[in-house]
Amino acid sequence: MANLKEIRERIKSVKSTQQITKAMKMVAAAKLRKVQDRTVQFRPYAMRLRKILRNILHQLEGDVSLELAHRRDVHKAVVVLITSNKGLCGAFNSHIIKKAQALIEERYKELLEDERLYIITIGKKGRDFFRKHYPKARIVDDYIDILEKFDFDVASSLADFLMRRFVDKTIDEVYVVYSEFKNPVVQIPHAEQFLPLSGIAEDEAEAPSTRYLADYIYEPSKEKLLRRLIPTILRNQFYRYLLDTSASEHGARMTAMDNATENANELLGELRIRYNKARQESITREILDIVSGARALEGG
Amino acid sequence: MHVTVLTPEKTLYEGEATVVSVPGSEGNFTILDRHAPLVSALSEGQVRIKTPDGNSVTYAVERGFVEVLHNKVALLVIPKEEQQSDSDTAADS
Numbered sequence: 001m002a003n004l005k006e007i008r009e010r011i012k013s014v015k016s017t018q019q020i021t022k023a024m025k026m027v028a029a030a031k032l033r034k035v036q037d038r039t040v041q042f043r044p045y046a047m048r049l050r051k052i053l054r055n056i057l058h059q060l061e062g063d064v065s066l067e068l069a070h071r072r073d074v075h076k077a078v079v080v081l082i083t084s085n086k087g088l089c090g091a092f093n094s095h096i097i098k099k100a101q102a103l104i105e106e107r108y109k110e111l112l113e114d115e116r117l118y119i120i121t122i123g124k125k126g127r128d129f130f131r132k133h134y135p136k137a138r139i140v141d142d143y144i145d146i147l148e149k150f151d152f153d154v155a156s157s158l159a160d161f162l163m164r165r166f167v168d169k170t171i172d173e174v175y176v177v178y179s180e181f182k183n184p185v186v187q188i189p190h191a192e193q194f195l196p197l198s199g200i201a202e203d204e205a206e207a208p209s210t211r212y213l214a215d216y217i218y219e220p221s222k223e224k225l226l227r228r229l230i231p232t233i234l235r236n237q238f239y240r241y242l243l244d245t246s247a248s249e250h251g252a253r254m255t256a257m258d259n260a261t262e263n264a265n266e267l268l269g270e271l272r273i274r275y276n277k278a279r280q281e282s283i284t285r286e287i288l289d290i291v292s293g294a295r296a297l298e299g300g
Numbered sequence: 301m302h303v304t305v306l307t308p309e310k311t312l313y314e315g316e317a318t319v320v321s322v323p324g325s326e327g328n329f330t331i332l333d334r335h336a337p338l339v340s341a342l343s344e345g346q347v348r349i350k351t352p353d354g355n356s357v358t359y360a361v362e363r364g365f366v367e368v369l370h371n372k373v374a375l376l377v378i379p380k381e382e383q384q385s386d387s388d389t390a391a392d393s
Contacts, residue, residue, distance in 0.1 A: 003306075040307065045306040048374055052339055052367055152308040152378075184385055216369075219340040228341050229365070239308060 004282065007275040011268065018264035023256035024088065032184065038275070039243050042152075046236045051228060053229050056222050064223050067167055068230055069197040076116045077108055077173040078162065080194070081130070082241060083123035084249040085148060090189060090259075092179065095124040096245075099189040100126070100177040103133075107175075112136055118171070118190035122147050122242075147240035147246055155239035166195045178241040184251035197230060301347055305359060305375040311381070312359055316320050320373055321351035321393050331366075331373055338368040347375060 081100050083093045100119075102114060111117040113136065121127035122142045127141050146154050165171045174195040180188045218225055305313040315347025320331045331338075333362055342364040352354045364377030 041310055044311075045308050045376055046369065048306070048376055049365065052365060055339070156378075215324050215337060216367075217336055217338045217340075219324060219338065225339065225341055225365075228363075232365070236308070 004275070004278050007271055011271050011275065014264055014267050014271065018261055020269070021257045021260040021264065025261060027252040027255055028089075028250045028257060032247060032254060035243060035247040035250060039247065041075060042236075042239065042243065044238065049229065049232060049236065053226075053233060054157070055216060056218070056226055056229065059216075060083050060222055060226070064226060066197065066227070066230060068163060068195060068234070071196050071198075072169075072172055074111070074172040076118065076171045077111055077175070078118045078120060078165075079103065079108070080120045080158075080162075080173050080174065080176040080178075080241075081122065081126040082147060082176070082178040082245040083121070083126035085124045085145065086255060087125065089249055089253035090256040092249060093123075093129075095189045096177055096179055097126060097129050100130075101285075103175060103177060103191040106136075147242060147249070150242050150246075152235075152239050155242050156235035159235045159238035162195060163234060171195075176238075176241050178245045179248035181244045181247035181251060185255050187248035187252055192241075192246070194234070197234065301331075301371045301373055303373045303375070305347065305349070307377055307379050309325065311339040313349060313357060313375075316352050317349045317373070318352055319348075320375075321346075322362050322375065323347070323361070324366075324382070331368060334371055335368045335373075337370075338366070342366055342375075342377065344380065347377065 081096070081102060082144060083096050087093070104117065108117045112134065115136050115138060117136075118138045118140055119126075119130055119134075121130065122143050124144060127139060130137055131139055143158060146158070162171075162174050166174065173193070175191055175259060176194045177189065177191045180190055182188060301317060301320075303313060303315065303317040304311065318333065320326060322331065322340075323343050325341040325343045328345065342361060344362055345360075347359045347361055348356055349358075351393075359377070360380035361375075361377040362380045364375060366376070367374045
């Protein structure tokens, strides 16, 4: 009998856990949708600007030296690590952290030893890990909560801060480790070089299709425009990192909670079978008792 | 001509217009129908759009860019905080 009661208690607790995971899944889904809406809003803006950039780069005669693309010996470096504040989202954070570890191992081993590597952590999970395992890294957590609630202004102010520090030569290189959102089930961690600006010049200038080659009037000059465009593009880039990571986080949590709900269902099924078996057994035993009792009376 | 005003977070305006005045980095200027292809940086100021029905819409911007191509005007701007979008009637403007 005690067994029956035990099983009943367990069914109850599994059920209430399941309700929580279900609710969390729904919340994550709603948040994901919001982030996706913002991504959709942002895309045309960002794409147009990149198109303008491509045009200018293509029509530019000769090289322009851009301060933000200036490569130099790296004495101090910054890794911006974007993770989530909360767990319950599968291996989402540990994938990003692993990516960051690989980056540090590969590029910044010496800087780390000399305590010249700064890690700007966004999200508590990343900060806690690196505090514990990398005592020599200089952890900056002024921006710890921005993934929870951010807008374009927040992203651009952080990007501006990094650009200023790069231009005044306080730092010589910046990498961002974030998670790209493919779909709710697939998130891909990336480590991308943010400063000095790289790649854009090459891959934007290559093979511009002919429809981009309109004969524009540029105001002010192409060079001046370029100098204003590059920071804008970098701010956009940073906003995209945040959007992508945020979408990934909610996607990962949604998937994790969906799995948890599914597992709870399985467990409940098993428990119900066990409960019914136990119940049947006890009834059989009772009937047996009654019947044998009656027999004993008749016989006597 | 067709005009879109985009910010990173939303579309402020999308539709036809007859006149667009923008705060160019080298001074304010006005774009009329069939303007030549143009790319310009924008400084802080007001973007004013006159719609075909005679109304006008104003947006305060902090900075941005404008591109004109094939009679389409794209304004890519960072809105100024507390951006007002008051639309006044043709009589006022």
